[in-house]
Each structure stands twice: as C-alpha cells, then as structure tokens.
Amino acid sequence: xxxxxxxxxxxxxxxxxxxxxxxLLPQGTIVHAFLILGVLVFALPIYITLxxxxxxxxxxxxGEVPLLPGAHMLDNYASAxxxxxxxxxTGFRVPVETMLFNSxxxxxxxxxxxxxxxxxxxxxxxxxxxPGRMLFFWLIFITLMLPVEVRIMPTFAVMVNLxxxxxxxxxxxxxxASATATLxxxxxxxxxxxxxxxxxxxxxxxxxxxxxxxxxxxxxTNVAALFVILFIYGYNQYLWPLLxxxxxxxxxxxxxxxxxxxxxxxxxxxxxxxxxxVMALIPPVAVVILMQRWFVKGLVESEK
Amino acid sequence: MATLTVEGVRKEFGATKVLHxxxxxxxxxxxxxxxxxxxCGKSTLLRIVAGLExxxxxxIVIGGADVTRREPKxxxxxxxxxxxxxxxxxxxxxxxxxxxxxxGLPKAEIxxxxxxxxxxxxxxxxxxxxxxxLSGGQRQRVAMGRAIVREPKLFxxxxxxxxxxxxxxxxxxxxxxxLQRRLGVTSLYVTHDQVEAMTLGDRLVVMHxxxxxxxxxxxxxxxxxxxxxVAGFIGAPAMNFLAATLAPGGELASLKAGGSIAFIxxxxxxxxxxxxxxxxxxxxxxxxxxxxLPLKVDLVEPLGAExxxxxxxxxxxxxxxxxxxxxxxxxxxxxxxxxPMLLHVFEAGTGRRVDGLYEGRRAAQPASVAKxxxxx
Numbered sequence: 240x241x242x243x244x245x246x247x248x249x250x251x252x253x254x255x256x257x258x259x260x261x262x263l264l265p266q267g268t269i270v271h272a273f274l275i276l277g278v279l280v281f282a283l284p285i286y287i288t289l290x291x292x293x294x295x296x297x298x299x300x301x302g303e304v305p306l307l308p309g310a311h312m313l314d315n316y317a318s319a320x321x322x323x324x325x326x327x328x329t330g331f332r333v334p335v336e337t338m339l340f341n342s343x344x345x346x347x348x349x350x351x352x353x354x355x356x357x358x359x360x361x362x363x364x365x366x367x368x369x370p371g372r373m374l375f376f377w378l379i380f381i382t383l384m385l386p387v388e389v390r391i392m393p394t395f396a397v398m399v400n401l402x403x404x405x406x407x408x409x410x411x412x413x414x415x416a417s418a419t420a421t422l423x424x425x426x427x428x429x430x431x432x433x434x435x436x437x438x439x440x441x442x443x444x445x446x447x448x449x450x451x452x453x454x455x456x457x458x459x460t461n462v463a464a465l466f467v468i469l470f471i472y473g474y475n476q477y478l479w480p481l482l483x484x485x486x487x488x489x490x491x492x493x494x495x496x497x498x499x500x501x502x503x504x505x506x507x508x509x510x511x512x513x514x515x516x517v518m519a520l521i522p523p524v525a526v527v528i529l530m531q532r533w534f535v536k537g538l539v540e541s542e543k
Numbered sequence: 544m545a546t547l548t549v550e551g552v553r554k555e556f557g558a559t560k561v562l563h564x565x566x567x568x569x570x571x572x573x574x575x576x577x578x579x580x581x582x583c584g585k586s587t588l589l590r591i592v593a594g595l596e597x598x599x600x601x602x603i604v605i606g607g608a609d610v611t612r613r614e615p616k617x618x619x620x621x622x623x624x625x626x627x628x629x630x631x632x633x634x635x636x637x638x639x640x641x642x643x644x645x646x647g648l649p650k651a652e653i654x655x656x657x658x659x660x661x662x663x664x665x666x667x668x669x670x671x672x673x674x675x676x677l678s679g680g681q682r683q684r685v686a687m688g689r690a691i692v693r694e695p696k697l698f699x700x701x702x703x704x705x706x707x708x709x710x711x712x713x714x715x716x717x718x719x720x721x722l723q724r725r726l727g728v729t730s731l732y733v734t735h736d737q738v739e740a741m742t743l744g745d746r747l748v749v750m751h752x753x754x755x756x757x758x759x760x761x762x763x764x765x766x767x768x769x770x771x772x773v774a775g776f777i778g779a780p781a782m783n784f785l786a787a788t789l790a791p792g793g794e795l796a797s798l799k800a801g802g803s804i805a806f807i808x809x810x811x812x813x814x815x816x817x818x819x820x821x822x823x824x825x826x827x828x829x830x831x832x833x834x835x836l837p838l839k840v841d842l843v844e845p846l847g848a849e850x851x852x853x854x855x856x857x858x859x860x861x862x863x864x865x866x867x868x869x870x871x872x873x874x875x876x877x878x879x880x881x882x883p884m885l886l887h888v889f890e891a892g893t894g895r896r897v898d899g900l901y902e903g904r905r906a907a908q909p910a911s912v913a914k915x916x917x918x919x
Contacts, residue, residue: 434628437595442642442689443616452641456632 292513299509324511338492349473352415361424383418463533545606545696552601576744621690622699629674698730771894800856809899822887825865835878
C-alpha cells in the first residue's frame with residue numbers, strides 16, 4: 240500500500256531504499272489521516288448511540304448530544320431488556336428480550352433455510368440430468384431480478400390465503416427461497432471435477448451419500464461465508480415483518496426500534512431506544528466476528 | 544481376479560461414431576494396455592468397461608458375469624484416474640477407506656486392509672495427511688491404494704502417469720508394473736505414451752479412430768505391425784514408408800526410389816504389379832552397400848550417442864536414418880541400404896501387412912497371445 244506509490248513516483252533506476260525514507264513519512268501520514276477520518280465517520284454515530292444509552296431521559300430530551308458516559312447505563316439496559324420503551328403511538332411496549340429472540344430466530348431460520356434449499360437445488364441442477372434442467376435453472380435465476388419489495392403484494396396475498404399472517408412461519412418461509420445462494424453454489428459445484436464424481440461412483444456412493452460425504456464438506460467454507468451474509472440479510476429485514484406481523488409478541492427488533500420512536504407530541508424515550516439499538520447490534524456483530532475467519536476464506540479461496 | 548471379455552462394443556454420441564465394434568479378451572491376471580492418439584476412443588472404451596459410459600451395442604463380461612447393464616459399483620472394479628480424483632477434504636486413510644465404509648465392512652477390517660495397502664505403497668507415514676499436503680507421486684500412490692484396498696476383480700487405469708514429471712513417471716511406471724505382478728489383478732491401462740505401453744503391457748491394443756488395429760504382445764506389435772497405422776504409431780522415430788510395386792512372381796519389389804529389393808522371407812501371394820508400401824525403421828537402415836540409394840541429407844538431429852538424419856530419396860520420398868558415430872553434413876549425399884531381413888511389407892490399398900509365405904507359416908504365436916480372441 241505505502242510502497243507502491245513511492246515506487247511509481249521515482250524513476251525506475253533510482254535505488255528505492257535511498258528514496259523511500261524521506262518520501263514514506265509524509266505519504267504514510269496522509270494515508271493514515273484519511274483512514275482515521277474514515278474510521279471516525281463510521282464510528283462516531285455508534286459512539287454517540289453507546290454514550291446516549293448511558294444517560295437518563297432528560298439529558299437527551301433537552302437536545303444535548305453528550306460525548307462522555309453518563310451514570311444510568313444499567314437502569315436503561317435493564318428496563319429496555321425487560322420492559323421496552325416508547326409505544327406512545329400504539330400503547331404497547333415490547334421488551335428487547337422478546338424482540339431480540341424473534342429477530343435472532345428469524346435470521347437463523349432464514350439463513351439456514353436458504354442455505355439448505357440452495358445447496359439441494361444447486362446439487363440437482365449441476366449433478367443430475369433431468370428434462371427441463373436448464374429451464375428450472377433459469378426460472379431460479381430470473382427470480383434474482385425480483386427483490387422482496389417487488390413481489391411483496393402477491394406474496395402477502397398468498398400468505399393471507401394460507402392463513403399464515405401473524406405466524407412465525409409466515410415471517411420466515413417467503414424469505415427462504417434464494418436465487419443468489421443457488422447461483423453461488425452452482426458455480427462452486429461446477430468446479431468440482433467430474434473425476435471426483437466418477438471416483439465416488441466407483442466407490443459405490445449413491446447421490447445422497449455423495450452429497451453428504453463429498454459435496455457438503457467441500458462447500459463448508461462457502462456455507463460459512465453465505466451464512467454471514469444471509470444472517471445479516473434476514474436480521475435486517477424491515478418491510479416484510481412490518482407488513483406480516485401485527486401481533487406484538489412476534490415483533491422483530493428492527494421494526495420494534497422504529498415503533499419506539501414517538502410521533503407528534505409524544506416524547507421519545509431516547510435513552511431506552513439507544514440501549515435497544517446497542518443490543519440490536521450485538522448479534523450481527525457477533526456472527527461476523529465469530530465467523531470472520533471462515534467468511535474471508537470462503538470468499539477468497541476456492542479450495543480444490 | 545477375473546477375466547474380462549469385451550464383445551462387439553460400439554459407441555455413438557449422436558451421429559459421431561466413437562467406437563466401431565471392439566472385441567477383446569483379457570486373461571486372468573493379464574495387463575492389457577490400450578494405446579492410441581488422443582481422440583481414438585481409448586478412454587471411452589475404458590469408461591464403458593467401468594460403467595461410467597453405456598455402450599450403444601455390445602457386451603462387457605467380467606469374471607463370467609455379464610455386467611453390461613450394471614452400475615459401476617456393482618461391477619467389482621476399481622479405477623485410477625488421471626488427476627487422481629482424491630477427496631480433498633478427507634485424509635489419506637479416509638480416501639482409501641471410503642469405498643470400504645460404503646460397502647459396510649467392519650471397522651477393524653477396514654483398518655487392516657488400508658494399513659496393508661499403505662505399507663505396500665510406502666504410505667504408512669502419510670495416512671493422516673490431506674491430499675493437498677502430498678506430492679504428485681504420493682497422490683498417485685494414494686489413488687492406487689484406494690483401488691487396491693477394494694480387492695477388485697479388475698483394475699482400470701486412465702492415463703495415471705500423465706500428470707507426473709518425466710523422472711517420476713519412469714519410477715511410477717516400474718512401480719505399477721511390479722505391483723500389478725505382485726497382486727496379479729487383471730488390469731486395463733489406457734495411455735497415449737508408447738513407451739509406457741511397451742513397458743507395461745503383457746499385450747497391447749493399438750487403437751485408431753475407434754478400431755482396435757492390432758492386439759498383440761509389445762514385441763509382436765513392434766516387429767510385426769498389422770498395418771501401416773500400427774507400424775507408424777509404435778516406434779520412435781516413426782517407421783519410414785516407401786512406395787513400391789510387386790514384381791512378377793512376388794519375389795521382389797521395385798522401389799519407386801529406384802532399384803529393387805528381393806524378399807528373403809518368402810514370396811508375397813499377391814497379383815503382379817500390386818502397389819506396396821515398404822516399411823523400414825530408421826534404426827534398421829544401413830549406410831553403404833552395393834546397390835545403395837542416394838539420400839540427400841537436409842537435417843541432422845544429434846541425440847548424443849546417435850543422430851537422426853533426415854533426407855530425401857530421388858523419388859522425393861522422405862527417409863529418416865538413425866546413425867551411431869559420425870553423421871553426415873546437411874547437403875551431402877548419404878548412400879543407404881535397406882536390409883531385406885528387416886523389411887515390413889504392406890499392401891498399399893488397404894494398409895494391411897502382407898507376410899511372406901514362409902514367414903506366415905513360421906510365425907507361431909506365444910501361448911498367452913493365442914488366448915486373444917480378437918487378434919486379427
């Protein structure tokens with residue numbers, strides 16, 4: 240990073256070692272300044288949220304933006320966890336406990352469901368010759384062009400007819416079908432050499448056996464990378480849960496936070512909202528940190 | 544251990560005919576090498592025997608049982624692939640044990656068998672490693688180990704040495720030969736490398752455009768090629784071909800390049816004036832002699848102990864001579880003689896070998912070759 244520009248500026252024959260020490264310092268400083276600035280831009284809102292969650296209602300209510308921690312952290316988090324806040328509009332308060340559980344369950348089920356469906360459908364499309372194989376592949380592929388928002392009304396209608404409104408199944412199932420993941424797995428499966436398939440045939444492995452013993456283990460890094468992406472996708476769902484669920488016991492945290500903000504004259508309990516937000520951040524961050532190593536491996540490496 | 548019979552196997556991919564009726568009988572414990580240029584259908588034949596490909600017509604019989612319609616796993620065979628096809632996520636042990644696990648063998652027996660195969664192949668210390676951590680030769684050995692532990696009736700090798708460097712290839716070639724002898728398992732080995740074919744095979748199947756041109760022992764294929772294709776394919780540098788016509792009486796051939804050669808192995812039973820192709824290997828051409836042909840040298844390739852001299856005869860036909868010792872300069876005329884003893888005579892129209900009447904009677908076949916039903 241730092242070496243490359245220095246080398247480009249100097250004409251080729253000049254010994255690099257002599258030119259470097261003088262040039263490296265100012266350039267390195269500038270690069271670092273930009274990086275620090277970038278970090279600040281990203282980190283500041285989170286810092287303010289974190290600090291905000293440690294003050295009482297009146298401090299933020301006055302319009303102050305405190306930059307130093309206050310003394311009400313435990314109270315705020317405890318009340319958010321077990322009681323929730325806001326609800327001026329709806330008259331309901333949903334504890335973070337419930338919302339966090341719902342969001343987590345939804346995200347995990349969506350991620351696991353998507354991966355399971357995509358693995359099996361990609362397996363079928365790549366390894367089996369059946370009539371209309373390419374047709375099915377293209378049908379899956381075309382759905383890529385239809386994001387949730389576009390097909391949300393028909394999907395909602397289907398869910399109503401099936402009586403799945405206000406159920407956890409209704410929340411999760413329509414989001415499980417995934418063209419992206421199917422496509423990714425298909426591309427990965429295509430890199431598995433034919434000889435490996437044939438070797439497994441000679442060893443006597445049937446299709447399910449081959450799937451379980453060879454294809455799935457080889458896909459593990461991809462699965463890990465996809466799990467991170469899909470978990471965050473599921474966790475961040477807003478529109479669909481908003482539409483699908485009116486039962487507050489099924490509230491997800493992303494929707495819940497926005498409902499805590501009062502409208503009109505109602506006072507928003509910012510200290511609780513901030514505490515809820517911080518808690519809402521924990522699961523995705525934890526997933527990314529825990530699976531970081533696999534995630535990067537899965538994106539970068541195509542293990543053969 | 545078992546016999547293998549291939550009967551009239553044909554294969555078509557749509558309108559493309561890949562195999563035009565292959566017949567082959569492999570005796571118990573025999574190692575047959577299928578050799579041919581790429582695209583001649585040799586791999587397709589092997590894959591049909593393996594059951595990875597279905598034949599359009601014909602039968603495959605292994606150990607007396609017709610397996611034509613059986614799945615690969617029910618044929619009791621093992622295959623070694625060109626790129627080894629090891630399971631990358633399994634250890635060497637698991638790679639070898641996988642087929643046995645699927646077959647539901649008891650754990651103790653699997654361990655014993657894998658251990659034995661590993662000891663045989665010198666893989667004992669590598670059992671816990673992943674294929675990625677092995678060298679090419681070691682991977683090749685694991686692939687063979689995977690075949691051995693199954694104790695199959697038939698081994699199939701699909702160009703197993705192609706991915707190795709030259710030195711390792713020679714070492715592994717000897718190792719495969721030794722191993723096959725020791726285990727005595729009937730084997731079918733596909734390669735495009737004629738040296739591999741000559742050294743490994745008890746018998747060769749020389750394939751060309753979906754036909755088995757000759758099925759015979761390596762020395763037989765070399766010394767009595769059945770037709771001009773086999774003659775040109777086996778041996779390096781390739782055999783020289785010279786146009787000639789049969790003189791009346793069939794006792795001698797008049798060369799297009801001038802002069803004539805008397806057949807000393809008997810008269811050819813063909814009509815007078817039949818167009819012939821005479822084959823002579825570069826190492827058999829001699830320099831000098833009474834009725835020598837003038838060869839205009841245009842290229843000399845020194846190989847160290849020997850040199851290859853390329854040139855043209857007065858008829859314009861090219862001739863390659865393998866010389867030891869000093870070699871002529873390009874541009875000079877080299878007098879060359881074709882020794883009648885080492886001459887191969889082919890009919891120009893069909894490319895078929897035509898033996899002298901004495902030669903034909905004399906050619907008693909060795910016992911193992913006699914078993915070959917398909918020998919033409």
